[in-house]
Amino acid sequence: MSDKQKVAVIGGGLSGLIAANQLNKTYDVQLFEKARGVGGRMSTRRAEPYQFDHGAQYFTARSKAFQDFLKPHISSGLVQEWQPKILTLEKGQKPYKRDWFEPHYVCAPRMNSLCKQLSKGIESLFSVEITNLSRHDEAWTLEDKSGEHHGPFDWVVMAVPSHQALNLLPSNFQPLEAIRDVQMTGCYSVMLGFDVSPKLNWDIAMPKNSLIKWVAVNSTKPDRDTAPSILIQTTNEWADIHMDDNVEDMAGIIINEFCELSGVTIEQIKHQVCHRWKYADTLTPAKEEFFLDQNLNIGVCGDWCIKGRIESAFLSAHKLCKKIID
Numbered sequence: 001m002s003d004k005q006k007v008a009v010i011g012g013g014l015s016g017l018i019a020a021n022q023l024n025k026t027y028d029v030q031l032f033e034k035a036r037g038v039g040g041r042m043s044t045r046r047a048e049p050y051q052f053d054h055g056a057q058y059f060t061a062r063s064k065a066f067q068d069f070l071k072p073h074i075s076s077g078l079v080q081e082w083q084p085k086i087l088t089l090e091k092g093q094k095p096y097k098r099d100w101f102e103p104h105y106v107c108a109p110r111m112n113s114l115c116k117q118l119s120k121g122i123e124s125l126f127s128v129e130i131t132n133l134s135r136h137d138e139a140w141t142l143e144d145k146s147g148e149h150h151g152p153f154d155w156v157v158m159a160v161p162s163h164q165a166l167n168l169l170p171s172n173f174q175p176l177e178a179i180r181d182v183q184m185t186g187c188y189s190v191m192l193g194f195d196v197s198p199k200l201n202w203d204i205a206m207p208k209n210s211l212i213k214w215v216a217v218n219s220t221k222p223d224r225d226t227a228p229s230i231l232i233q234t235t236n237e238w239a240d241i242h243m244d245d246n247v248e249d250m251a252g253i254i255i256n257e258f259c260e261l262s263g264v265t266i267e268q269i270k271h272q273v274c275h276r277w278k279y280a281d282t283l284t285p286a287k288e289e290f291f292l293d294q295n296l297n298i299g300v301c302g303d304w305c306i307k308g309r310i311e312s313a314f315l316s317a318h319k320l321c322k323k324i325i326d
């Protein structure tokens with residue numbers, strides 16, 4: 001039996017997987033994820049013959065640490081630069097071209113490919129939602145939704161959105177109040193599938209004065225093996241106002257708006273699914289890049305500590321683990 005200390009990582013999004021990988025060298029790591037697979041907000045939804053990156057669309061890499069981490073994945077083709085044609089769209093206005101001035105990356109062949117790669121070699125339990133933590137003799141036991149217990153663990157790392165972390169953290173976790181100040185915001189994603197690609201003169205449209213903030217022709221991303229597919233995302237403000245409304249009703253409103261903006265007709269659409277993200281982006285980030293209570297042996301990380309971006313999820317987990325290992 002290993003005499004290494006045991007760490008439970010809660011959350012199989014990018015931050016949880018970075019934490020699991022970095023801690024796996026020194027500790028025995030067990031990862032818990034409530035969904036059926038890894039990816040979190042970097043997930044890909046498949047509905048043969050279509051696939052949709054219905055969360056994160058792309059990412060940039062501005063810090064040296066993230067650039068260094070990406071290098072081997074860029075070399076292997078798992079991460080590729082996306083060079084789409086971008087237009088603004090506004091009703092009654094002429095569209096104009098937009099440029100990106102730094103590399104924008106996607107994972108290939110799907111957005112969840114990087115998380116899948118990182119999960120290799122990590123002992124993971126899926127479809128297990130952790131609902132409670134308890135501590136006896138300086139060791140943590142985790143309870144899941146079905147009442148099963150897991151442990152004991154010397155350390156717990158939480159890599160989940162701030163509201164979900166607050167539901168799990170013990171009341172004596174020292175930085176609890178700072179996490180309460182974090183505000184996250186929602187988004188609706190609508191996935192559309194086609195038999196024949198609609199004739200569009202853009203790969204990405206950025207609507208103006210609309211409830212839609214982003215439309216991407218998903219099938220134009222590098223190395224995609226999908227029938228023609230389009231992904232629409234609403235503004236966070238509109239999603240928050242309609243967060244408790246009927247998802248199907250919201251899908252209808254979003255699709256009508258998309259058709260008016262783009263000229264695509266309802267008859268062309270052969271497949272449609274709408275997904276509601278309650279915690280998509282971060283309005284008010286935490287004032288710390290991660291949180292660590294060394295009396296309780298609990299660390300907390302996630303994009304929301306810094307900014308609602310993939311690079312932030314990486315940096316938050318990377319810096320937390322460096323601190324734990326040091």
Ligand SMILES: Cc1cc2nc3c(=O)[nH]c(=O)nc-3n(C[C@H](O)[C@H](O)[C@H](O)COP(=O)(O)OP(=O)(O)OC[C@H]3O[C@@H](n4cnc5c(N)ncnc54)[C@H](O)[C@@H]3O)c2cc1C
Nearest residue numbers: 011013014015034040041055056057130280303309310313
């Ligand atoms: C619609 C949308 C568009 C976006 N667009 C971009 C973009 O273009 N560029 C960009 O850089 N970023 C974008 N983002 C943000 C990006 O996806 C996130 O910054 C990043 O994926 C966050 O990773 P994370 O690991 O911190 O959190 P998450 O990916 O949310 O991972 C948390 C994981 O924890 C799991 N979990 C939660 N509670 C529990 C529990 N109790 N027990 C077990 N498991 C649990 C969840 O199922 C999830 O898998 C977007 C996000 C969304 C939703």
